[in-house]
Amino acid sequence: MFRVVLTPSTPQQVELDDSALGPTYNGTFAEVGSVGAQAPVQVTNEDSGSTLSWTGTAGASVSVTFQGELSLYMLITLKSGSAIAIYGVTGPSLGDFAVTIDGSLVATLSAKSDVEIHNTLLYFSTLLDPAVQHTFALQALKSGAGSQTGLVVDRWVAWGDEGKTQFM
Helix, strand or coil: CCCCCCEECCEEEEEEECCCCCCEEECCCEECCCCCCCCCCCCCCCCHHHCCEEECCCCCEEEEEEECCEEEECCCEEEEEEEEEEEEEEECCCCEEEEEECCEEEEEEECECCCCEEEEEEEEEEEECCCCCEEEEEEECCCCCCCCCCEEEEEEEEEEECCCCEEC
């Protein structure tokens, strides 16, 4: 009889707030509630770090770089990848955005909804190659004449092995 025993690694969840060092903002982004910021939403107690960052400018983007490894140990290490999620706000005055991972467009989505909802999962990706750093970006889009342009980000969450998952 042959018996295989799998020992999972200890998973780790690492969070990065929109106001922390790490996110790279390109174009016009402002902290909700800052002087001169005319944001379409207000910070609530649901928002990580009591902060939000937003843009109403098409083409403005925010990116983070991270690396993580999730493993299962047997006689060899089976790498199953890493995962990342971004949370933000959806609402009536927000619009479309593009998601890129490592420079490749992976989705075009909308943050527009009938009601304002904070702590919303905007995008999630898993099974990313754990051997390399990944750059994850969102870009605000203008989807057509008369459409809204707006994107509000709150935090990123990455999952991987303890001690092997980090934002750069």
